[in-house]
């Protein structure tokens with residue numbers, strides 16, 4: 383949970399691109415370890431099917447899936463701890479179903495522009511259950527089931543939270559880029575020029591370095607040092623990790639970045655937008 387505190391420390395630090403990238407790099411470690419954990423259980427497809435566990439409906443009145451129920455349960459207790467008030471934490475559960483925090487609110491520096499905040503947890507959840515879990519558990523065989531729905535759901539909740547934090551961090555990246563070249567961004571936003579915005583935020587060399595680093599990390603973190611050939615029986619397939627980032631995590635982070643930017647001027651006065659466009663102010 384360290385990034386929460388770090389985001390709160392100062393607005394300047396929260397918007398330093400170098401600093402944000404160090405957090406993104408640390409989250410690579412978190413995500414890899416969570417995925418290694420999830421890969422210890424079988425696919426357990428029934429956990430993701432609404433209504434597939436009848437006791438849930440009987441005992442809890444819950445008609446959706448086991449994992450969505452456990453997300454709601456976990457996120458409810460975390461809501462009481464005020465986790466969802468942090469600017470880098472977004473629940474999967476509809477906030478209307480979550481209880482109010484017990485402690486008074488923390489005053490986080492207003493780093494993000496609130497009307498522009500986006501939540502893509504639905505997309506993350508769908509990809510996770512439809513593609514990632516089957517890929518992580520393929521060594522057990524397709525549609526495998528070990529009956530360990532408790533452990534597997536705990537691992538799902540942790541892995542989903544790590545992915546969500548990473549992907550929503552795109553908003554800090556966007557805010558940072560917006561403030562460092564405000565007139566150019568304002569112009570593209572006003573023209574609704576999504577292609578231009580995408581080009582402005584894309585850094586191919588950063589993406590390429592990330593994928594190389596991630597593959598290396600997966601090869602190291604996935605080793606079983608008790609094995610006679612530790613680099614053989616890896617606990618995570620490095621290709622699964624690289625594919626996840628290349629085809630899903632990075633593209634969705636970019637969607638978050640662009641969607642946030644498209645809403646970045648919402649609710650501002652014409653005078654304010656003019657001042658941003660002429661470079662007089664940067665936020």
Ligand SMILES: O=C(O)C(=O)C[C@]1(C(=O)O)C=C[C@@H](O)C=C1
Nearest residue numbers: 555583584585586588589632635
């Ligand atoms: O580091 C950045 O500048 C980002 O925008 C983040 C990120 C990523 O998801 O890792 C996304 C887009 C860029 O092309 C490079 C990397």
